Amino acid sequence: MDDGLKKLLATHGWRTKAMEDLLEYRFKDKTLPLSALNLPGRRTSIKDNTGLAQVGKAVMELFLITDGYDKDMDPENISTLLTFVLDNSKLADIGTNKGLGRCMMGMRSSTANLTPLYTARTVQALMGAVYLDSDGDLEKLYEAMMAIGLLPKPGAQLPV
Template identity: 30%
Template sequence: MSYPPGEEIPYMFEDERLRDEALEAASAFSRPEGNKRLALIGDAVLRLILYMHGYVRGWSTEQMSDLQSKIVGTNVNLSLVGFRRGLDGRIRPNPAQNYVQEKLMATTVEAIIGAVYIDSGENIVVTRQFIVNLGLLPDLPE
């Protein structure tokens, strides 16, 4: 079952397997890579969206890099968004972990972005709006 807008993941998945993969941490017991492949895609798409945001506004490369560094450069911002949305209750962590760590949360947020990008037919506009709806970039206009 997909989560409706306003819930932990403000996106309706056509392929719920993508959502499930995005919420699964790496584990020797199930998927060895967990959500890491989707996280790589999500990281790249998020960076593209951030760079386009700066490019459209005529920002310098330094300003664009600063924005990217602030939003994606550390796990702090990504993990805060995930914890605020309550994603820690949805992640399937490695059985050896007792709680969701910051790095796992950041990876999961990136994986969800990657899953949305793929599920939407690689639609960057839909993915950008998802990122805004997620609360990661609340000031990112159309």
């Protein structure tokens, strides 16, 4: 690990810890949650969250579609569930309510400056980080989605 990365981890380790606590997941690669929190346009030794957000969106869709298929859900109901769970405004609300604004890097510290789209993408990026760090373990992804509040509690009425 180079010195710049060591310094980054030492300075921002609290952010990684906060995300581990929020997601109830311990990262092997401590830079992944920092990348998930790093908004586009910020120059650092870690990547911004754009790629992780793409991974997160794709794997959450994969999980929900596969889970619905395994439960013999009607394809229209799966589509409704995708919209319900992965809607950007819902992702942004969850991220805001969970305090992601204080951990996100690249915007002014005031949460008033955080656009809902950046917050939604950060939630997606965190799910992408969990998926990659867990070597593609969909159970770990499910647990993180439950921990952050993306999925309804077992037994809750779904919109389908």
